[in-house]
Amino acid sequence: AGGGGPRSDPHRAGFTHCLSSKRSEGARFVRMPKADGDAKLLIQSLNKAYAATPTNLKIIDLYVFFAMVTALVQVGYMGVVGSFPFNSFLSGVLSCIGTAVLAVCLRIQVNKDNKEFKDLPPERAFADFVLCNLVLHLVIMNFLG
Amino acid sequence: NAFGGVLCAFTLILIGVLAFSIRLFSVIKYESVIHEFDPYFNFRVTQFLSKNGIYEFWNWFDDRTWYPLGRVIGGTVYPGLTLTAGSIWWFVNALNIPLSVETVCVFTAPIFSAIASWATYLLTKEAKGTGAGLMAAAILAMVPSYISRSVAGSYDNEAVAIFALVFTFYLYVKTLNTGSLFYATLNALSYFYMVCSWGGYTFIINLIPMHVLLCIVTGRYSSRLYIAYAPLVILGTLLAALVPVVGFNAVLTSEHFASFLVFIILHVVAFVYYIKGLLTPRLFKMAMTLVITVGLAVCFAVVAILVALVASSPTKGWSGRSLSLLDPTYASKYIPIIASVSEHQPPTWPSYFMDINVLAFLVPAGIISCFLPLSDASSFMVLYLVTAVYFSGVMVRLMLVLAPAACILSGIALSSAFDVLTRSMKFQLSKLFDDGPAISGNGSPNGSSASTVNTSSSKNEKTEKSEAAPKEKQSKKNRRKDKEVTESVSVKPKKEKRLSVLPLEASIVSTLLLIALGGFYVVHCVWAAAEAYSAPSIVLTSRSREGLHVFDDFREAYAWLSHNTDVDDKVASWWDYGYQTTAMANRTVIVDNNTWNNTHIATVGTAMSSPEKAAWEIFDSLDVKYVLVVFGGLVGYPSDDINKFLWMVRIGGGEFPHIKEPDYLRDGQYRVDAQATPTMLNCLMYKLCYYRFVETDGKGFDRVRGYEIGKKHFKLTHFEEVFTTHHWMVRIYKLKPQKNRIRGKLKKLKSSSKTSSTLAAGRKKNPWQ
Numbered sequence: 001a002g003g004g005g006p007r008s009d010p011h012r013a014g015f016t017h018c019l020s021s022k023r024s025e026g027a028r029f030v031r032m033p034k035a036d037g038d039a040k041l042l043i044q045s046l047n048k049a050y051a052a053t054p055t056n057l058k059i060i061d062l063y064v065f066f067a068m069v070t071a072l073v074q075v076g077y078m079g080v081v082g083s084f085p086f087n088s089f090l091s092g093v094l095s096c097i098g099t100a101v102l103a104v105c106l107r108i109q110v111n112k113d114n115k116e117f118k119d120l121p122p123e124r125a126f127a128d129f130v131l132c133n134l135v136l137h138l139v140i141m142n143f144l145g
Numbered sequence: 146n147a148f149g150g151v152l153c154a155f156t157l158i159l160i161g162v163l164a165f166s167i168r169l170f171s172v173i174k175y176e177s178v179i180h181e182f183d184p185y186f187n188f189r190v191t192q193f194l195s196k197n198g199i200y201e202f203w204n205w206f207d208d209r210t211w212y213p214l215g216r217v218i219g220g221t222v223y224p225g226l227t228l229t230a231g232s233i234w235w236f237v238n239a240l241n242i243p244l245s246v247e248t249v250c251v252f253t254a255p256i257f258s259a260i261a262s263w264a265t266y267l268l269t270k271e272a273k274g275t276g277a278g279l280m281a282a283a284i285l286a287m288v289p290s291y292i293s294r295s296v297a298g299s300y301d302n303e304a305v306a307i308f309a310l311v312f313t314f315y316l317y318v319k320t321l322n323t324g325s326l327f328y329a330t331l332n333a334l335s336y337f338y339m340v341c342s343w344g345g346y347t348f349i350i351n352l353i354p355m356h357v358l359l360c361i362v363t364g365r366y367s368s369r370l371y372i373a374y375a376p377l378v379i380l381g382t383l384l385a386a387l388v389p390v391v392g393f394n395a396v397l398t399s400e401h402f403a404s405f406l407v408f409i410i411l412h413v414v415a416f417v418y419y420i421k422g423l424l425t426p427r428l429f430k431m432a433m434t435l436v437i438t439v440g441l442a443v444c445f446a447v448v449a450i451l452v453a454l455v456a457s458s459p460t461k462g463w464s465g466r467s468l469s470l471l472d473p474t475y476a477s478k479y480i481p482i483i484a485s486v487s488e489h490q491p492p493t494w495p496s497y498f499m500d501i502n503v504l505a506f507l508v509p510a511g512i513i514s515c516f517l518p519l520s521d522a523s524s525f526m527v528l529y530l531v532t533a534v535y536f537s538g539v540m541v542r543l544m545l546v547l548a549p550a551a552c553i554l555s556g557i558a559l560s561s562a563f564d565v566l567t568r569s570m571k572f573q574l575s576k577l578f579d580d581g582p583a584i585s586g587n588g589s590p591n592g593s594s595a596s597t598v599n600t601s602s603s604k605n606e607k608t609e610k611s612e613a614a615p616k617e618k619q620s621k622k623n624r625r626k627d628k629e630v631t632e633s634v635s636v637k638p639k640k641e642k643r644l645s646v647l648p649l650e651a652s653i654v655s656t657l658l659l660i661a662l663g664g665f666y667v668v669h670c671v672w673a674a675a676e677a678y679s680a681p682s683i684v685l686t687s688r689s690r691e692g693l694h695v696f697d698d699f700r701e702a703y704a705w706l707s708h709n710t711d712v713d714d715k716v717a718s719w720w721d722y723g724y725q726t727t728a729m730a731n732r733t734v735i736v737d738n739n740t741w742n743n744t745h746i747a748t749v750g751t752a753m754s755s756p757e758k759a760a761w762e763i764f765d766s767l768d769v770k771y772v773l774v775v776f777g778g779l780v781g782y783p784s785d786d787i788n789k790f791l792w793m794v795r796i797g798g799g800e801f802p803h804i805k806e807p808d809y810l811r812d813g814q815y816r817v818d819a820q821a822t823p824t825m826l827n828c829l830m831y832k833l834c835y836y837r838f839v840e841t842d843g844k845g846f847d848r849v850r851g852y853e854i855g856k857k858h859f860k861l862t863h864f865e866e867v868f869t870t871h872h873w874m875v876r877i878y879k880l881k882p883q884k885n886r887i888r889g890k891l892k893k894l895k896s897s898s899k900t901s902s903t904l905a906a907g908r909k910k911n912p913w914q
Contacts, residue, residue, distance in 0.1 A: 038431050042424075049423040086393060090386065098379040104415075105326050105376060108368040113422070116324060116368060128326035132376060135330050139383045 060107040064100045071096035091143040098136045102129055149275075156279055157266060161259035164286035167671065168255040168296045171679035177251050177298070180681040182721060182738050184300035185728035187226055188250050190218060191300075194231040195246050202227075203389075209733045210723060211745060212715050212767065220389045221741070225309070225342030226302050229253065254295040254304035261308035262286040265549060265556075268315035271322055272515075272522040273557045276564070281556025287666070289673035290500035290548040296678055303545055306343030311549050313339050313349055314529070317373060318522045324369035326376070333380035340385045347400040348546060350381065352532055354407035356525050361414050365521060371415050378408045492541035499673065500544050503666040504551040511554025514561045523557075530554055562659060565645060566652045573649035683725070685782065696780065699725065702773065702875035705868050706730035710771060717764055718773035719753070719786055719793065720746055726773070735767055743800065750797030753790070753830045754804050760829040761863035764880055772864065772878045776834040778847035778854075779873040785849065790830050791815055818852045826856045829864075833878055836861055841873070 053061075074092045083089050109117045109125035117125075171180070179188050194202040205218040234249040262282040270278035285291065294303040316332035319325075340346045357374045360366060382404070385395040395401055421429050497505055508530065515523035533547040647655075680686075685696040706716065707730045716732045723737020736746045752763040764772065777785035786793075791806070798804040808824040809815070817831060825831060839845040839857040846853050861878075868877040 039435060042428055042432050042435070045424060045428050046420075087386070090393075090396060091383070094379055094383050098376070098383070101375045101379055102326070105329070105372045108372065109324070109326070114368060120324075125326070128330075132326050132330045132380075135334070136380055136383070139380070139387065143383060143387055 054112070057107055057111060060103050060110070064103045064107075067096045067100035067103070071100075085145060087143055087145045091140045091145075095136065095140040098140075099133060102132050102136070105129070105132075153275060153279065157263055157282065160262050160266075160279070160282045160286050163283070164259040164262045165255045167287060167674050168258060168292060170296070170675045171681055172251070172297045174675070174679055175681050175684055175686075177248060178681050178683065179247065179250060179300055179728075180296070180298040180683065181301070182724050183302075184250075184298070186724040186738065187300050187302075188247065189724075189728040190222060191227045191230050191234075191250055192246050193218075194227055195234055199228075199231075209727050209731075210737050210739075211742065212733050212735050214742065214745065216739065216741075220392075221739070223302055223342055223344065223390055224388070225338060225340075226253070226300070226305050228341070229257075229305050230300070250300045251298045254299050254301075255297050257305050257308045258286070258291065258295045261291075261311055261549075264308055264311040264315055265552060268311055268318060269553050269556050271315060271318045272520070272526055272553070273560065277557045277560035279556075280560045281553045284504065284555055284559075284666075285549060285552040287670035287674075288501060288504065288548045288552055289670055289678065290544045292670070292674045293500070293678040294545050296674070298681055302343045306339065306345060307545065307549065309335060309339035309342050310345070310349065310546070314525075317353060317377070318525060320373040321369055321521050321525075324372050326372060329372055329376045330380070332373075333377050333384060336377065336381045337384035337387070340381075340388050340391060345543075345546065346385070348532075348536070350385075350401060351403050352529060353377065354404045355532070356528050357407050357411060359524060359528060360521060361410065363524075365524075366414055366418065368415075370521070371411060374411060375408065378404050488542040489540050491539060492537065492544060496541060496544070499677070501548060501551045502669050503662055504555040507555035507558045508551050510562070511556075511558035514557050515554070526550070526553055526557070559659065559663075563656070565647065566656045566659070569645075569647040569652040570649060570656070572646050573652070577649070696782070696872055696874065698870035698872050698874035700729065701870045702868065702877060703730035705870075706732055706771070706773075706877065709868070714770040715768050716771045716773055717749060717752070717767065717769040719749065719775075719789060721789070722773065722775065732771075735769060743796070747797045747800035750793035751801045751804055753786075753793050754797050754809070754828050756827045757829055757832060757861065757863045761880060765883075770880060771867070772829075772833065772880070774830065774833045774876050774878075776873055776876055777849050778834070778838065779841055781848040782874055783849050785834075785874075786830060787817060787834055787847075788849065793830065816852075817847070817850060817854055819855045821855045831856070832859065832861060833864065833876060836866060836876075838873075 071093050074089070074096065078089050078093075106125055106129040108114060109120055109128075110122045111117075179185055190202070193205065197205075202224075203219045206215055207218045208215045210216050230246075230250050230253045233253065234244065234246055237244050237249065262285045265285045266278040266282035268278075269281040291307060293299075294301060295307070313332060313335040316328055316335050320328040320332055336346070336349060339349060353374065357370060360370055382395050382401065385391050385401075386393065420432060424432065492500075512527055512530065515527050530547075530550040530553075533543075533550045536543045537547040683699050687694050687696070703726065706726070710716075710732060712731070714732055715735065716726055716730070717735045718726065720736040720738055720740055723734045723739075726732055726734050727737065736742075736749050740746060748763060748767070752760040755763065775782075775785045776787065777783060778787070791809070794804060794806050794809055798806055807813075809822060809828070811820050811822050811825075817825060817835075835845070835854050835856070836859070838847075838854065844853055845857045863881050864878040865881055866876065867879045868875075870876070
């Protein structure tokens with residue numbers, strides 16, 4: 001939501017700016033720094049907004065990031081060494097992605113900004129997370145071969 | 146409220162008993178025997194499991210079928226059904242209740258249909274409430290389509306798979322409604338049970354992503370959707386890969402790609418929503434334009450690579466059966482075996498009325514009721530129904546998947562209808578008795594709305610004291626909720642819109658008509674269960690003036706085989722009878738109902754279509770000792786091998802080009818009378834079926850085809866008849882051993898014919914000579 005007037009004007013200005021830049025080549029040199037400035041402004045505001053999130057959520061985010069990096073490392077290793085045995089590769093990658101997904105679910109449930117989960121105690125959310133991880137890793141250990 | 150809970154539980158128990166008992170007609174009318182063909186294989190596997198334990202079962206290589214290839218049972222069977230029945234048998238015997246494996250197998254299906262109706266109750270309760278749940282459960286307990294595949298004795302995958310399907314959907318909808326990770330875990334485990342049970346699990350893993358996509362597209366994305374779907378994909382794929390028959394197909398085949406695609410889309414959407422929450426709207430718009438311009442190029446590149454990968458495989462990564470579902474004409478063009486199975490044909494219109502009866506009318510009403518109001522759960526129901534209707538239109542076997550959807554939506558429709566009607570009746574009746582003398586000009590909206598308030602409060606007291614009809618009790622919970630809502634809302638004109646009320650006569654007549662509709666449904670279901678779907682198809686009956694006549698020829702033939710042949714003798718027949726032969730006669734067969742090797746089946750088909758000598762050579766190369774054919778001409782049994790013969794020709798001709806279908810048809814017509822072609826009259830199937838048939842009535846009149854046969858008096862040179870059952874339905878022949886000496890004249894004839902055959906031009910080479 002929000003006001004219609006001040007919000008739509010820069011958007012329309014940017015749009016016509018794009019159009020005009022398509023027609024004249026000289027305007028292109030003017031467009032790039034503006035886009036750069038836009039990107040920098042974007043990244044700055046993203047950083048600022050992210051810094052405001054509570055610490056426990058940031059820990060969960062770090063865990064997700066670690067899991068995804070591990071998955072990427074495994075995929076890279078598979079690219080180098082080959083995919084035999086395939087079940088081990090699959091179980092390794094899917095365990096990383098699986099625990100990342102479960103951590104994201106935990107983050108959703110624990111986040112105080114989420115109105116839907118405000119009467120779910122965080123201990124229950126964590127217990128569900130542990131249970132689901134248990135099942136996931138039981139399956140992984142069976143499938144690892 | 147406690148009274149409502151107890152009543153609900155009691156009704157559920159009654160529904161379970163109903164579901165169990167309506168499936169017992171076959172046991173009462175015939176006997177406790179396994180039906181059809183596929184259940185015999187499952188029964189044999191369960192026997193092996195109960196005798197040898199689970200590790201032997203997991204690693205079992207069966208050398209008694211598909212001789213000489215064998216079959217890896219552990220890796221090609223869906224273990225859910227056999228493991229379920231095996232555990233029930235083990236548990237019951239551990240309690241010292243001495244049930245045999247056969248009894249457990251026969252009664253597995255009715256037990257699980259009772260449990261399936263409870264699962265339907267749970268699923269519908271999540272969508273619309275308790276009243277609708279009870280209605281849907283009662284309807285599912287009786288729906289003929291489900292009865293046909295789960296009658297006592299029909300020991301097939303669908304018996305437990307339908308329960309697993311409905312229960313998985315229930316857990317998915319429950320996770321969607323509550324957002325609890327615990328239910329998401331249970332959902333994945335229930336999906337694992339479904340993958341173990343039936344190849345139709347691909348329906349789940351494509352329907353749920355479709356629903357997630359629908360929610361995203363219609364703007365109903367929420368964090369509960371993420372929790373419901375994302376863990377299911379990862380855990381579900383892993384669990385599906387654990388089942389040996391699926392294995393790596395869980396990540397490599399196109400049937401699963403939809404789930405991964407929607408997984409990625411869901412993450413993109415979730416990320417977008419997250420960023421939207423972080424940034425101000427202006428910056429968000431800027432981010433979107435940047436991302437879209439860059440991201441679109443990357444997206445196109447990835448999609449192009451994926452499409453090229455998939456398009457490079459000839460079937461585009463789909464299996465034959467799935468392709469025939471998507472393109473109904475695919476099987477008839479490329480895979481005659483799939484096209485020849487009668488279950489895989491498209492259904493006719495009357496079969497819809499036969500199988501889901503009254504539900505065909507109630508389902509559209511249910512769809513409308515789902516839209517008022519539309520929630521995630523009710524949109525899922527509608528999507529499930531629409532896809533099920535499409536697939537049931539492609540294959541008659543999939544009417545079974547349509548059955549739960551139709552029951553749920555009909556339950557919702559009937560429950561909403563009874564809701565409105567009984568509410569109207571109560572309102573009108575209380576108006577008649579209470580406010581009749583007091584209010585005269587009731588036409589103004591204000592006056593009637595005031596009376597609505599008064600009567601609703603007085604109705605509350607009345608309902609707590611009065612003895613309401615059982616049907617009203619089921620919707621009592623819903624109506625109480627309605628009344629509380631209306632009393633809390635103070636705006637009067639709005640109340641008028643919420644509570645629509647019909648005139649008294651209309652509501653009474655409509656209620657009676659709906660009850661009569663339900664009565665017709667029940668009568669039809671019981672008739673269908675008793676007459677249409679209880680036949681075990683291994684025992685046939687017919688009514689004549691003398692009473693009931695029983696044809697037990699199949700079991701007679703298998704018993705003869707098991708008593709009069711050696712354990713290692715190989716029996717060749719058409720693939721329909723393979724499972725029964727291995728299970729009941731305990732002999733090695735060449736091909737069976739698994740139909741996994743088309744060339745092997747084509748070999749048998751070619752042998753049946755060739756003249757005696759060529760057929761003898763084919764069978765001899767396969768070490769066959771006995772040949773079994775099914776013949777219905779004497780008693781009028783229509784599903785015999787002569788009627789299936791054209792499929793043998795087609796399948797055989799698909800692999801061995803010297804068998805040509807037009808050779809067996811006279812002017813495009815399939816006949817076995819005097820007008821038949823010489824190829825037809827000389828082929829092995831004709832000879833084995835009609836050998837000495839003329840001795841029965843002197844004229845050789847075939848009761849199924851309706852005319853006299855063409856060649857009546859002939860001798861068999863390479864086969865000898867060893868057994869024909871009482872009604873000539875099964876005939877068993879033995880291969881004659883090769884002659885020890887070939888006389889001189891014959892030797893010269895043989896060598897001269899050989900040279901002439903090599904010199905003959907333009908003749909198709911027979912690979913067996």
